[in-house]
Amino acid sequence: MIKNNHLEYFISVVGKENVKSDKAHLIAYCYDATKERFEPDAVVFPRHEQDVSDVLKYCNDNKIVIVPRGAGSGFTGGALPSEGGIILSLERHMNKLLEIDMQNLLGVVQPGLINMEFQKAVEEVGLFYPPDPASEHYSTLGGNVSENAGGMRAAKYGITKDYVVALRAVLPNGEIIRAGKKTIKDVAGYNTAGILIASEGTLAIITEITLKLIPKPKFKQTYMGVFPDVNKAMNAVFKSLASGANPVAMEFLDALVIKALKQKFPQVSLPENAGGILVGDVDGSSQAEVDEQLKTLKDSFAQYGSTEFIIAKDDEEAAKLWFARRNASPATAIYGTKKLNEDISVPRSKLPEALEEIYKIGDKYGFNVPCFGHAGDGNIHVNVMVKDKTNEKEMHDGHKAIEEIFQLVVDMGGTLSGEHGIGLSKAPFMNIAFSQAELELFKSIKKAFDPNNILNPHKMGL
Amino acid sequence: MIKNNHLEYFISVVGKENVKSDKAHLIAYCYDATKERFEPDAVVFPRHEQDVSDVLKYCNDNKIVIVPRGAGSGFTGGALPSEGGIILSLERHMNKLLEIDMQNLLGVVQPGLINMEFQKAVEEVGLFYPPDPASEHYSTLGGNVSENAGGMRAAKYGITKDYVVALRAVLPNGEIIRAGKKTIKDVAGYNTAGILIASEGTLAIITEITLKLIPKPKFKQTYMGVFPDVNKAMNAVFKSLASGANPVAMEFLDALVIKALKQKFPQVSLPENAGGILVGDVDGSSQAEVDEQLKTLKDSFAQYGSTEFIIAKDDEEAAKLWFARRNASPATAIYGTKKLNEDISVPRSKLPEALEEIYKIGDKYGFNVPCFGHAGDGNIHVNVMVKDKTNEKEMHDGHKAIEEIFQLVVDMGGTLSGEHGIGLSKAPFMNIAFSQAELELFKSIKKAFDPNNILNPHKMGL
Known part of the structure; x- marks a missing residue:
């Protein structure tokens, strides 16, 4: 439960219409594609970067947890307020296409802009933005950057990180930073944009994104x-x-x-x-x-x-x-009532062996494990199909199978997630993929940006 | 002057033949392409990653400064031991091409491998490594990654960061970390490789690099x-x-x-x-x-x-x-005895205006400023030609002109450096390009990796 004086402060910044703590809003902002539910204490809709700065500074000073959210379409709980606190919702106001720079082949957007709206706008002027996550019709570009979204076209054109040229962002202390410039080469200072990409909203709130565009293939x-x-x-x-x-x-x-x-x-x-x-x-x-x-x-x-x-x-x-x-994806429903769906990724040459071993793990527990996905870049959508989700043993076995699959994939030089991120769902498996030293380093990086741990705490196992 | 017991420890790790503190070696490792000179206290040649780990852990425990060095071909002093300490020289032993992975189109190298040797090896099997800094015949891939080297082919093929798939590195505390996998997509954990690229040897010592290759254009x-x-x-x-x-x-x-x-x-x-x-x-x-x-x-x-x-x-x-x-570059020598040479970068559409204004700054001080370089990616080599380098006023004016050019470029949305990095040479200009908040963030990032500030201290103005 958030104190009234906090709500009053948020109202003084963004206006009454942009602070919501009624039950309907708390429910509307409590979910994502994981189907887990955590109600926030309030939802704040910043109108612009300065609002984000003011809200963050206040939350930092008062140790209030803040969880950034785009469309809430994530598969791993990155936008869920699992520790309560404020949802900072960027899709209502901060959703503008600011510029298509035809001279430098760049697009400048706010984080709440939907991927497909951006794709359509740039294609209208003969340009092309390749990253096309399956959620492209509803996921936001801020979410895409925060999760480093992939998609089908990654085989030829790469993923979101390959298109991020520069970011503006607000640090937890309210300071506004720029990371990168509208230049192709920039080696001055640390590559802050590089670490913000895929950081799942744990380091800073992204307020503006400059994206590389290419001529649309004819x-x-x-x-x-x-x-x-x-x-x-x-x-x-x-x-x-x-x-x-x-x-x-x-x-x-x-x-x-x-x-x-x-x-x-x-x-x-x-x-x-x-x-x-x-x-x-x-x-x-x-x-x-x-x-x-x-x-x-x-x-x-x-x-x-x-x-x-x-x-x-x-x-x-x-x-x-x-x-x-x-x-x-919908077709696989014939195999069970619950799909345990993971987006593991392996070096491409390991695909034949990876699938063979994944099926063996399925057989061992008696699960059908239909697989499909982005073979061209080694990213497999593995679906452990639980026939009866009310059967506790079967669910337990399903999770054991998933854990074995993760271990297998990591042993093959692969990764827990090719697209979906870690969030809450995969946090328990971080120690399969990373050494103690690597996890400690992640914690140090987190602390460098967010010493009070107010930004999306406990995500990625941090 | 380094204590004998420290030298004895290094000898116990890497062997007597790989620790040098005689005058000839100190001079041989005191320079880079800036022509500035700083003698180290000793030069250590690690044989493998474990040596790097042992040496770093010891230096961290004993607060001994350590400066990683490849070929010493940098233009901004990144490999100069300006604070004394140990040069960790990676070009003698850790210079192997470990693998060309034809199945996944990847090359795995040690940091001391020379760029051109790698290019030749991959071209022999029909593959292509595009980043081609002008120093390609002698600069090392470790240096290329640490400076995020560009080159002429950047217009079409991008720069070093676009080819780094994964790194192994040693943290100042001696811990060995992996950053990234041999996969195209990997969104598990922070993008540590992203922040190590272009970090100029201030965060960790890179010990292995996995690079993306493409089919050689026919x-x-x-x-x-x-x-x-x-x-x-x-x-x-x-x-x-x-x-x-x-x-x-x-x-x-x-x-x-x-x-x-x-x-x-x-x-x-x-x-x-x-x-x-x-x-x-x-x-x-x-x-x-x-x-x-x-x-x-x-x-x-x-x-x-x-x-x-x-x-x-x-x-x-x-x-x-x-x-x-x-x-x-050699031709411009007709205009003066000292070339103040900077590698600024602007959004491509600003090139005409940038050059016009740069010439005006030259005229104001009476300098010829011949310019050439990588127009296709907005990266200009600006040469303020000082006629008589023994003339103090002229040298002083030259530096003032350079500072004005930096300010101009930053005002146009450009950057201090497209290729060469900040090192020592450009450190005084960091506050032109970055806000106080951004500089503070860089310091926090540095501290997260290197709390005792033993790794290449004071570089990048940190």
């Missing part, structure tokens, strides 16, 4: 490679990429996902006997470049055992090819 | 655009890039540099009446792609006032076109 085409089994498909992933293929995306579906799609979506047209599928786009500045890319992929896939290579002739055919991938 | 061609003046050339830079040109490099020479080249190198073949020149390579996976790039550049340059566009037909012609750019 030509694009969708392909699908069909393989008898997922092992052959995964081999084709890293071998085709190592031999020079450079598709925008290279997504995969395993046999369990393919089976689920056919059952759940009878209209889906997937080749008979497909045991593993790779699907994606290629793009380029000319049709010749696209054709060359398609040829490289087709030849390479054939060399590694594909039985079929389909090229979409038009947008309608492309949509059909993509339908399976886009509906992979 | 086709390459050199172009030169000739303009009546540098203003038109600078306009063509950002406008051609904004309209979709994507050259590997877009280097520029201004009128003073062109004049100096003709005088110093009579054999150079530069077009008459050239007041500004852009030169660079384009590349691609097909000759058609290269041709298209050349056409885009030619058309765009013509639109913005070029008088001539030359395409090299073969390697010999390419070498001729590049000769002018490669000899720009």
Whole structure:
């Protein structure tokens, strides 16, 4: 319960209409995509950077916990007020596209701007912002930066961090800092932007983001490679990429996902006997470049055992090819009532072995573990399907399976999370991935920015 | 003067042959490209990561200053032992290419490996490491990472930070940490690698670097655009890039540099009446792609006032076109006995205005200020030419001019350094570029890693 004098201070800064502590608002801001719930003590909607500064300074002086929030679409609880305190909601007012700088190919945005709105705006003027997390229609760019969001186009174009040129941010003590400039090269001072990216709102509140844009590729085409089994498909992933293929995306579906799609979506047209599928786009500045890319992929896939290579002739055919991938997640529901869904990432060459071992862990506990995702960059969405979520033993086994999968992945040189971050959900597994010295260093970094630990405390296990 | 018992400890760790405190070694390790000289108390050559750990832990416990050093080719004094202490020299033993991972397109190296040796090794197997600082033939990859080195190919391919996938490093307390994995996506924990890049050896000693590689482009061609003046050339830079040109490099020479080249190198073949020149390579996976790039550049340059566009037909012609750019630096010597050389960087669209204002500052003090460099990424090498370096007033004016140039650049949204870092040389200007809050944050970050301030103290103004 927050004291009235605190609320009065927030009202004096942002105005009455931008401070909410009624039950309806506390409930509206208590969730994210984890489906965990923690009610905040109040929700504050800053109008601009100076509001953020004033609120943070006050919270720091009074040791009030503050949790920044964009769309609340995170999968690991990063925006949940698990320790109570204030939700600082950036999506209501601080959601503007400030500038598209056509001369320097940069976009300047406020953190609450939705990714897709930005994509659309820059595409209208012939430019392109590649990072496309699955949440692109509702997640905010501030959230994307805080989680270092990936997406399907990462195989060719990289992830959010590859596009962040500069940030403005407010430190817990209320000081406003700039990190980076509108320049391509800048080696003056520490790379503060580098450490703010993926820091899950634990170090500072990002108030402005300058993003790199590229010319929009003029030509694009969708392909699908069909393989008898997922092992052959995964081999084709890293071998085709190592031999020079450079598709925008290279997504995969395993046999369990393919089976689920056919059952759940009878209209889906997937080749008979497909045991593993790779699907994606290629793009380029000319049709010749696209054709060359398609040829490289087709030849390479054939060399590694594909039985079929389909090229979409038009947008309608492309949509059909993509339908399976886009509906992979809902389709897996046929295997259980609860999906324990993790986004592990491994070096690409480890994909065949990683999947083989993941299935073995599933078998050991009696779970179906359908897998799909961003094979082109080694990022797998692993789904341990619990048949009956009310069965305590089964749930317990599910979590044990997940823990074994994490250990496996780390042993292979991979990571707990390719896209979703650590937040609350993965915090218990940090000691699988990091040494004591590394965890201590994280704590020291946290303390350097936030000595009173008011910003999103306990997230990332800190 | 270092105590004998300290030297004995170092000898017990790395062996007698790897600890030097004789005068010849102290002199050999007292300089860098700044020509400033500071003798260390001793030079230690670690054989491997564990040596680095043992030496650091001891220095931390005994508050002994330690300065990491690669090739000593830095331009801002980052490797100079300005506070005495131990030079930790990584180029003698820790200089191995550990792995070229063909399956994941990665290279794993020790910090003392020379950039060009790495480039050659990866090109032999059809891969490509783009960052090519002018020092590529002698600078080490550890130094490149610590300074976030750029180079000519940055216009298309980015800079060192864009290629660092993972690091191993030793903290001042001797703890060995890993930062990043051999994965494309990794959002678990803070981005420690992000803050170690460009930290100039002040936070940790880097002991292993995993670098991203790309397939080597199969086709390459050199172009030169000739303009009546540098203003038109600078306009063509950002406008051609904004309209979709994507050259590997877009280097520029201004009128003073062109004049100096003709005088110093009579054999150079530069077009008459050239007041500004852009030169660079384009590349691609097909000759058609290269041709298209050349056409885009030619058309765009013509639109913005070029008088001539030359395409090299073969390697010999390419070498001729590049000769002018490669000899720009020595040519400027005709204007004075002392070059005050700074590597400022501005948003590309500010290049025309930046140069105009820089020349005005030169005129005000009576200096020739020939400029050249990496126009394609906004990074200008500004050379304030002091005619007589023994003339105190002239030297003083030269430094005043440099300070005015820094202020100008920062006011334009640019930065003190695009490539060379801050080190000692630019430390006095940090308060031009950063607010008090930002400088305080840098100090907090430094303290989080190095609470006893033993690692490269006072560099970057810390």
